[in-house]
Amino acid sequence: MSANRPAAVVVLAAGEGTRMKSATPKVLHEICGRSLVGHVLAAAGELEPENLVVVVGHAREKVTEHLTRVEPGVRTAVQAEQKGTGHAVRMALEELGGSIDGTVVVVCGDTPLLAGETLRRLAATHAEDGNAVTVLTAEVPDATGYGRIVRDDATGAVTAIVEHKDADEGQRAIKEINSGVFAFDGQLLADALKKVRTDNSQGEEYLTDVLGILREAGHRVGASVAGDHREIAGINNRVQLAEARRILNDRLLTEAMLAGVTIVDPATTWVDVTVTFERDAIVQPGTQLLGATHLEEGAEVGPHSRLKDTRVGAGARVDNTVSDGAVVGPQASVGPFAYLRPGTRLGLKSKVGTFVETKNAAVGEGTKVPHLSYVGDATIGAYTNIGAASVFVNYDGQDKHHTTVGSHCRTGSDNMFVAPVTIGDGAYTAAGSVITKDVPPGSLAVARGQQRNIEGWVARKRPGSAAAKAAEATSREPEDQG
Secondary structure, X not given: XXXXXXXXXXXXXXXXXXXXXXXXXXXXXXXXXXXXXXHHHHHHHOOOOOEXXXXXXXXXXXXXXXXXXXXXXXXXXXXXXXOOHHHHHHHHHHHOOOOOOOEEEEEEOOOOOOOHHHHHHHHHHHHHHOOOEEEEEEEOOOOOOOOEEEEOOOXXXXXXXXXXHHOOHHHHOOOEEEEEEEEEEHHHHHHHHOOOOOOOOOOOOOOOHHHHHHHHOOOOEEEEEOOOHHHXXXXXXXXXXXXXXXXXXXXXXXXXXXXXXXXXOHHHOEEOXXXXXXXXXXXXXXXXXXXXXXXXXXXXXXXXXEEEOOEEOXXXXXXXXXXXXXXXXXXXXXXOOEEEOOOOEEOOOOEEEEEEEEEXXXXXXXXXXXXXXXXXEEEEOOOOEEOOOOEEEOEOOOOEOOEEEOOOOEEOOOOEEEOOEEEOOOOEEOOOOXXXXXXXXXXXXXXXXXXXXXXXXXXXXXXXXXXXXXXXXXXXXXXHHO
């Protein structure tokens, strides 16, 4: 446990986010597999706070339900009216009993690039310098819209944070900005919030005014500068959302490549924060890896594949494939143009080929389903070959039924397996068969109509047609040759 463990982390997530132009609350928009607030909670969690409180307001039912799923131990405080950041923090402290001993870290719920390490440095600086408040700052190329950090020219101490709309021309030239992330002494924070006024352009309680109040009372106000200004970027519209997604994705891919993963084209590869890799995995261009997807050593995925919650075994190859909730065994081959649906389990060195769809299917070691087939609700043994254009007919219009195919079977092309049905080990089925009964081990099943040729049918039913003329010409050929 960290020596700088805060007494509480407060996450501000009550705003509406009108510039997103969305029915979804801003903090619930997702990048790289997590909501904006989910990323903030993950960073805050690295501090191991004694209390974690999220201030909710707009669409609080949706936000609270989401928080319950992603962070079960989180507490919420309601800011029924958005009266400013100072008011929001007051609501959080009331949820915690009014005041709190120890450090209180305040973060914004729309800063998904904020790293846990940056928060740890903030908490460490706050403790080591004995500050009443420590603000996380950054130097940015364009400070428009951000609160400016005003420092004492002689000492460099932070004297105030001036909101952009309240700043004069000289203050707007300052490039160092407030990130909206602070570490406070909990007792001093609670006392100072009672003194925050609303005589500003918005008539709101600014949390930043606490710095001036504490400084005037003789307390120390410090700062911790973020190493990368992009970490503190807040998301206010879809353009910024896309920019943050690109930055975070690049960060994740860089970590993977430094750990021994080959990313052939990072510009067209997208991954979630929950995706994991082993060394020597290869990701080809145009690939998306989502959810709890994991690539084992030497696995290769892509190009143009989308895998979600899928495990790809060592040395397996997955090409031009969509997969959701599947397990691909070691050295298996999938695709191109395959669709693996939930419940698919592919064994060692198995094959699911071109235009094959599987669902709730276990495919045994060395077994091949090469092309143009649907395998649903089925178990297939080892070293079996499923013929082209086969369909496992699992649905009777009301219920799903299971098909079992044994090991070392050879099923013909264009087979229909009408479940429930079992094909015994070593059995064969003839091409074009509709299998509705169990096939004993080692048997050949033939289930198709007897072929019957009706001579002269075209001449009688389609006289004068191109087919009739071709057939007539063919029938005269021996005479002409004579």
